[in-house]
Amino acid sequence: xxxxxxxxPTPTGIVAIVRLSSPPPDEILTALLEGGTPALxxxxxxxGAEETIAHWRERGSSAxxxxxxxxxxxxxxxxxxxxxxxxxxxxxxxxxxRVSAQAGVPVLCGALTPTEIDTAWQHGAAAVxxxxxxxxxxxxxxxALRAPLHDVPLVPTGGIDASAARTYAALGCHAVGxxxxxxxxxxxxxxxxxxxxxxxxxxxxxWQNGTIxxxxxxxxx
Numbered sequence: 001x002x003x004x005x006x007x008x009p010t011p012t013g014i015v016a017i018v019r020l021s022s023p024p025p026d027e028i029l030t031a032l033l034e035g036g037t038p039a040l041x042x043x044x045x046x047x048g049a050e051e052t053i054a055h056w057r058e059r060g061s062s063a064x065x066x067x068x069x070x071x072x073x074x075x076x077x078x079x080x081x082x083x084x085x086x087x088x089x090x091x092x093x094x095x096x097x098r099v100s101a102q103a104g105v106p107v108l109c110g111a112l113t114p115t116e117i118d119t120a121w122q123h124g125a126a127a128v129x130x131x132x133x134x135x136x137x138x139x140x141x142x143x144a145l146r147a148p149l150h151d152v153p154l155v156p157t158g159g160i161d162a163s164a165a166r167t168y169a170a171l172g173c174h175a176v177g178x179x180x181x182x183x184x185x186x187x188x189x190x191x192x193x194x195x196x197x198x199x200x201x202x203x204x205x206x207w208q209n210g211t212i213x214x215x216x217x218x219x220x221x
Contacts, residue, residue, distance in 0.1 A: 010106045010126045010174070011039035011064050011086055014165065014203045015155065017179035019068070020188055023048035028183060029056050031193040033063055035200025041088050041177065043068035044075055050082040057083040070107075073099045080105055088129060088177070092120040108155055108175075112136065117149055127153035127174045134159030139167045146171060162206035169210030178203060 016037045018024050024046065032040060040056070040063050042049050049067065056065045066086035067079030076099040079087055087100055090110040100107045106126030111117040120128045130142065133156040137144075142156055156168050157177030168176050182199050 009064060009085070010153070011041075011066065011108070011155075012175050013038045013169075013207045014200070015039045015041055015066075015088075015108075015157075015175050015177045016182050016200065017041045017043065017068060017157075017177050018046060018052075018183050019043040019179060020046050020183070021185050022188070024052050024183075025188065025191075026055075026059075027191065027193045028188065028196065029059070029061060029063075031196040032183075032200050033061065035197045036204035037063055037200045038204075039064040039066065039086070039175070041066045041068040041086075044079065045069050050078055053079070053082040053084050057085075066108075070096060072096065076100055076103075076105075086126070090131065092116060092123065092125070094123050097124050108177075110157075114145060114149065117145065117152060117154075121149075121152045127155050129155045129157050129177060131156075131177070132158035138164065139171060142168065142171055142173065160203075162202045165203050166206040166210035169207045176207070 014037050016032050042052050044067055053065055053067055064085045067084035068088040070076050070079055070087045070089045073095045076096045080103045086106045088108045089096055092109045092111050097107055108127045108129045109120035109125035110129045110131050111120045117128045153174030155175045155177055156173055160176045160178045161181055165176050187196055
């Protein structure tokens with residue numbers, strides 16, 4: 001039986017992907033929160049990822065804090081122990097989904113083709129990360145997917161800027177994942193927190209504008 005992982009909130013809107021070559025400073029969390037970002041994904045490939053997730057959860061963040069690049073059951077267990085509120089995978093792994101189901105933590109499964117997307121959904125993914133979307137036609141591809149897979153919450157990821165975020169919101173997507181165009185090693189090294197705050201605010205506003213424009217009366221939060 002398929003178990004839908006909705007015991008905890010599933011990220012909607014902008015999901016900031018924190019993938020760095022050194023441990024993320026707290027200023028990243030602060031700037032993203034001030035920019036209105038509703039969810040942060042700290043990839044397990046980032047040094048100190050588990051400690052960062054635990055620390056940011058302890059700070060009482062108003063955003064959901066999740067773990068990304070979760071590929072194995074052990075990855076999932078470590079992320080859950082750290083306090084991750086959602087998991088993001090690059091592929092669809094039934095064993096990862098089983099571990100998350102036992103913990104009651106939702107998973108955004110990575111998939112690309114219609115078969116992969118439906119397989120992830122049927123196996124219990126809370127939403128499906130369509131990646132790498134920029135390599136396969138972007139909004140046109142998502143629009144084609146939405147027709148037969150209208151009930152699957154899609155999270156396009158790859159090459160997302162403010163304009164794309166607005167377009168995906170208008171197409172009825174569940175969220176978008178935004179990586180290096182938002183949080184990057186260069187930005188962290190330069191400690192340009194004002195730029196990060198501005199980028200986050202622009203993305204959040206674009207998503208809300210796309211949601212309101214094409215879904216009047218819908219709460220964009």
